[in-house]
Amino acid sequence: MPSSAVRSFTDPDDYAATIRGGIVELTVTGRGDFSEKLTRVDLPRLWLQRFSENLARIVHATNTPGRAMVQFRTALGPSLSLGGLEIGPTVILRHGEADTYHHRSSGSVSFAAMSLPIEEMAAVAEAMAGVDLTPPQDMMLITSSLDAIAKFRRLHAAAGDLAENAPEIIANPDAARGLEQALIEALVDCLDTRQRTENSLAQSQHAIVMRRFRRVVEENPEQPLSIAEICKAIGVSESTSRMCCQEHLGMSPKRYLLLRRMGLARRALRQAKPDATSVIAVGTRYGFWELGRFAGVYQSLFGESPSATLRRPPEQQRAPIC
Amino acid sequence: MPSSAVQTFSDPDEYAAALRAANTEFTVTGRGQFTAKLVRIDLHRLWVQRASDNLPRIAHPTNIAGRAIVSFRTGPGPSLLTDGLEMQPTDIVRHSDGQGYYRRSSGLAAYASMSLPVEEMVSHGAAIAGIDLTPPQDPLIHTPPASAMVRLQRLHAAAGRLAENAPEIIANPDAARGLEQALIEAVLGCLDDRDDRAPRLAQGQHAIVMRRFHQVVEESPGDPLYIPEMCKAIGVSESTLRMCCREHLGMAPKRYLWLRRMALTRRALRRTEPRATSVTATATRYGFWELGRFAVEYQRLFGESPSATLHRSPD
Numbered sequence: 247m248p249s250s251a252v253r254s255f256t257d258p259d260d261y262a263a264t265i266r267g268g269i270v271e272l273t274v275t276g277r278g279d280f281s282e283k284l285t286r287v288d289l290p291r292l293w294l295q296r297f298s299e300n301l302a303r304i305v306h307a308t309n310t311p312g313r314a315m316v317q318f319r320t321a322l323g324p325s326l327s328l329g330g331l332e333i334g335p336t337v338i339l340r341h342g343e344a345d346t347y348h349h350r351s352s353g354s355v356s357f358a359a360m361s362l363p364i365e366e367m368a369a370v371a372e373a374m375a376g377v378d379l380t381p382p383q384d385m386m387l388i389t390s391s392l393d394a395i396a397k398f399r400r401l402h403a404a405a406g407d408l409a410e411n412a413p414e415i416i417a418n419p420d421a422a423r424g425l426e427q428a429l430i431e432a433l434v435d436c437l438d439t440r441q442r443t444e445n446s447l448a449q450s451q452h453a454i455v456m457r458r459f460r461r462v463v464e465e466n467p468e469q470p471l472s473i474a475e476i477c478k479a480i481g482v483s484e485s486t487s488r489m490c491c492q493e494h495l496g497m498s499p500k501r502y503l504l505l506r507r508m509g510l511a512r513r514a515l516r517q518a519k520p521d522a523t524s525v526i527a528v529g530t531r532y533g534f535w536e537l538g539r540f541a542g543v544y545q546s547l548f549g550e551s552p553s554a555t556l557r558r559p560p561e562q563q564r565a566p567i568c
Numbered sequence: 569m570p571s572s573a574v575q576t577f578s579d580p581d582e583y584a585a586a587l588r589a590a591n592t593e594f595t596v597t598g599r600g601q602f603t604a605k606l607v608r609i610d611l612h613r614l615w616v617q618r619a620s621d622n623l624p625r626i627a628h629p630t631n632i633a634g635r636a637i638v639s640f641r642t643g644p645g646p647s648l649l650t651d652g653l654e655m656q657p658t659d660i661v662r663h664s665d666g667q668g669y670y671r672r673s674s675g676l677a678a679y680a681s682m683s684l685p686v687e688e689m690v691s692h693g694a695a696i697a698g699i700d701l702t703p704p705q706d707p708l709i710h711t712p713p714a715s716a717m718v719r720l721q722r723l724h725a726a727a728g729r730l731a732e733n734a735p736e737i738i739a740n741p742d743a744a745r746g747l748e749q750a751l752i753e754a755v756l757g758c759l760d761d762r763d764d765r766a767p768r769l770a771q772g773q774h775a776i777v778m779r780r781f782h783q784v785v786e787e788s789p790g791d792p793l794y795i796p797e798m799c800k801a802i803g804v805s806e807s808t809l810r811m812c813c814r815e816h817l818g819m820a821p822k823r824y825l826w827l828r829r830m831a832l833t834r835r836a837l838r839r840t841e842p843r844a845t846s847v848t849a850t851a852t853r854y855g856f857w858e859l860g861r862f863a864v865e866y867q868r869l870f871g872e873s874p875s876a877t878l879h880r881s882p883d
Contacts, residue, residue: 397736400733400734401734401736401737403733403734404729404730404733404734404737407726407729407733408726408730411722411725411726411729412722412723412725412726412727412750414719414723414750414753414754415723415726415727415746415747415750418746418747418749418750419746420742420743420745420746420749421742421743421745421746421747421749421750422746423742423743423746424737424740424741424742424743424744424745424746425737425740425743427740427742427743428734428736428737428740428743431736432736
C-alpha cells in the first residue's frame, strides 16, 4: 500500500532514526537549535525522501543494499557534499550499491533522494533508454541536460506537495503507480547521458581512507582517539588523513571527533533520567575529563549547560508529528 | 488521453470561451484591467477547472447538456453569487443539467468546478453513498460537513498544482485514474448527507423570470432594449423584473443591459481591423448614438478610448 508522511524534528537523533534507506549517524557541527523537515513517499517500488535542515552537520550514512539510489539538491544554498563530491544545483549523484559515505552540509540545505530496487532500475533503464543503470562501483556525479533535471525536480517536488497536502492521492494505488512511472521516466532521462564526471584516482583513494577512518571510529565509539593512533590504524600519514577529512568532512579529524563525542554526550544526557546519572558520569564516559572545559564547550555548542539538558524532561524534546 | 492546461487571459471573451462544460457570456461590470487565469484538467471522465478573474462581473453560463456539474469558491474574498445566492468557501453548488444561470462577483473571484457525465455521477452517488445525484432543476447550494469540504478543497488544489507544476503526472493514465477516483470520492463525501438549502418558492420563480430575461436579451443582441418592452416579452411587471435583476445581477436591468452593450462594443472594436470599420460605425451598431458621451463612458469603464481599442492589434 503506497503511503506518505511529513514530519518535523528538533532532535537530530530522532531525525536520523527516521531516514529511510540506510543507517545514519548525524553530528551537528553548527550552532543553534536544530530543526528539520522530512517528507517521505513510499510508492510500490520507488522510495522518495525530501529533506530540509537548518544547521551545518555531518551525516555518516550506509545505504540499504539492493537499492539503486540517487540524491540531488532541491534548492540553492550553502555547500552540500557527499563523499567529498560537491552537489551543485545541476547535478545528480548516483550512489554505488550499499554506499557508505560522509554527507556534509555547511548550513541550511534542502535536498532529496530517490531509490528503486536495483533489478527494477536496470530493467527500466534498459527498456527505456538502452543504458546500464546498475549502481556504479563508486558514487558519481551526473551532469544532465538542464531540461531533464528541471523536469525531474519538478515531478519530485510535486510528489512532495502531494504528500503534504493530498496524501489521499498517493494512497490511491493507481495514482501511486502513475506517479512512480512518471518519476522513473524523468530519472532515466536524467541519467541517460554520456556526460559524467569521472572520479579521479585520488578521489577513490580518499574514499577508501575515509571508509577506514569510519571503521576505526565505529570500533571505538566512546573513547577519544588520538590522531596518531587513528593514522596508524588506517595506515596513512597524518597529512593524508588531514587532507581526506578536509575534503569529506570540511574540518580536521580532531575537530570532527570532538564534535561527534559532544553529540553523543548530549544524546546520553537527553535520554537519561536526572536521578539515574550525573553530568560527570556522562562527561567522563565520552572522554571529557576536564569537566569545566567540557561544560564551557558544551554551552557554546548547544546554547545550554549539560545539567540543563539532563534535567529537561524527555517529552519536551520529542518532535511533534504532523 | 488525460491532459491539462494552464492559461492566462486579458480578454474576458477569450476567457469565457475557454471555460469548460458551459457556454458562457461574460459582462465585466467593474473598472480596470481584466486578468484571469484558468487551470483545466481533463481526466478520463472527470473534468476539473480552477479559475480566477479579478474584476466585478456578471457571467451567464449555459451548462452543456448531459454533464453533472458542481462548483465552489476556492477561498474567501469579495462576494460571489449564483442566481443571487451567496457562495461561501464552505459551500458547494450542484448545477442543473443544461440550464443557464447568472453568477456575479463583486471583485476577485476564485472558484473551481468539476463535472462528470450525468449517468456516471448518478451511479457513483447510488453505489458509494446511496444518494440521488440527478442534477437539480435550479442550482442548489449545499453546506457539507466542514471536514469533507476541507478535504475536497485540499485535493482539488493539489490537482491544480499538479497541472501547473507536473502536467506529466496528470498525462499518465494510471495517475489520472487515481486522481479521478480520489476527487470523486471527495466530492461524494461533500454531497452525502445533504442538507440543501431548500430553495424558496420565490427563488424558483425568480429563476424562471431570469431565464426568460436572458432569452429576450439573446434574441436581440445589438439593439438597446427598453424595459417596458422587456417586461411585456417576459410577462412580468417592472417592479418584479427590477427585484429579480437586483437579486441575480446585483443591479437594475437597465444598468446591466447598458454594461452588456458596452462590452459587446468593446469586443467588436477589439476584433476588427482599424481599416475595416470606425468607432462611429461600431458604436451606432450597438445603439450608442451620442458619440461624445459614449467615448467618455467607454474611457471611464475600460481605461482607454474606443479608438485606442480599435487601433490596438488584436494580439
